Amino acid sequence: MTAKRSLLSGFGGYLPERIVTNDELASRLDTSDDWIRGRTGIGQRHVAGEGDTAVSMAVQAARQALDYAGATPDDVDAIIVATSTPDQAFPSTAVRVQAELGATSGFGFDLAAACSGFIYALSMADSLIRSGQARSALVIGSEVYSRILDWSDRGTCVLFGDGAGAVFLTATQDAGEGTGILSTHLHSDGQYGDLLYVDGATGRHDMPAHLRMQGREVFRHAVGKLSASVDEALAANNLTHADVKWLVPHQANLRIIDGVARKLALPAERVVVTVDRHANTSAASIPLALNEAVRDGRIQKGDLVLMEALGGGLTWGSALARL
Structure with missing residues (x-):
């Protein structure tokens, strides 16, 4: 079956x-x-x-x-x-x-x-x-x-x-060719919750509810955790870095994106980048980048696409899919 x-x-x-x-x-x-x-x-x-x-x-x-x-x-x-x-x-x-x-x-x-x-x-x-x-x-x-x-x-x-x-x-x-979402991998570590957060909520009228971030610390964790999550996804599917056709990362910072791409040995032309025009749109950034690359013809049917993101929490994860 x-x-x-x-x-x-x-x-x-x-x-x-x-x-x-x-x-x-x-x-x-x-x-x-x-x-x-x-x-x-x-x-x-x-x-x-x-x-x-x-x-x-x-x-x-x-x-x-x-x-x-x-x-x-x-x-x-x-x-x-x-x-x-x-x-x-x-x-x-x-x-x-x-x-x-x-x-x-x-x-x-x-x-x-x-x-x-x-x-x-x-x-x-x-x-x-x-x-x-x-x-x-x-x-x-x-x-x-x-x-x-x-x-x-x-x-x-x-x-x-x-x-x-x-x-x-x-x-x-699936007919055995690995079409669709192959696997997803989720992580969080609440001890880093104060590195990136919003200082208020509906129930906290004493706070302005503004985003606060310790940028250097977030950057320090990002490349390592994202790279590990990427390797985890590939290992779970018996694949290697060479099998990845496209990296569609969360668009937070071009230096983080470049760092993960280097660890994957992926050339820049196989990394979808929108951060220069969209900035960081948080949970919207990966699907926006994916939409752009599919509609302009870069990502084709059958391509192996690797997605990864890190955010406040800290939360991070990866997803591997063959379109």
């Missing part, structure tokens, strides 16, 4: 219309385009407009993913939204998306794992499909970090952007 797998059948993305360049930030902060680019690789970021919300952006990305797959909202069994910036504490972003799409069956829920959120959500959706609890799932990352940033803090506000990305997973019977 062949094993049930989750096939990546649809891809979508949404970026707000407003673009904020490094020069614009430099006009009101003690920074410069050279300073930002040299440390992060970021040149610009998209920032949510008045009408953009976590829900509205997620809906746009989801519709694109369904359209790509030739599916309708009636085909959706599950919706999982990875977000650290929901519009409301509840109902979840996912059920709001469900209502906007008109997906009248199935279920939805949000998942919070910061910048690793998409990998976590992909793993949950894959598990639902493998277990038979769902035949399909929309997995969405949607973030409006511009609304939790301290725009006077040059150490954080230059790093992030807003946007949403989505994939549509469908169940397939």
Whole structure:
């Protein structure tokens, strides 16, 4: 009997219309385009407009993913939204998306794992499909970090952007060629929770709810933990670095991306990079990058794609898929 797998059948993305360049930030902060680019690789970021919300952006990305797959909202069994910036504490972003799409069956829920959120959500959706609890799932990352940033803090506000990305997973019977999601690998270590966090919540009116980060420390952990997670995924599938066709990493910092690529011995032309134009869109960054590379023809059917991310928690993980 062949094993049930989750096939990546649809891809979508949404970026707000407003673009904020490094020069614009430099006009009101003690920074410069050279300073930002040299440390992060970021040149610009998209920032949510008045009408953009976590829900509205997620809906746009989801519709694109369904359209790509030739599916309708009636085909959706599950919706999982990875977000650290929901519009409301509840109902979840996912059920709001469900209502906007008109997906009248199935279920939805949000998942919070910061910048690793998409990998976590992909793993949950894959598990639902493998277990038979769902035949399909929309997995969405949607973030409006511009609304939790301290725009006077040059150490954080230059790093992030807003946007949403989505994939549509469908169940397939694997014929032995390893199509679909091969494996996912999740990790966290709460002792590092104070390295990257938001200093407030719905229940904490004494805090401003701004993002805080110890950038040097996060960077110090990132390459090692991400590289180990990548090796874990390859070992679990009896594959090597040479088998990877594309690395689609979380888009936090170009130096981190380059560091992981070097450990994989992957040339730059096989690494999908959007951080220069999108900045760090947290849980939305991997599906946005994946959507771009699939739609522009770089990633082709049959390609082995490795995804990895690290975020506040610290949380980190990897996913390996053959498209």
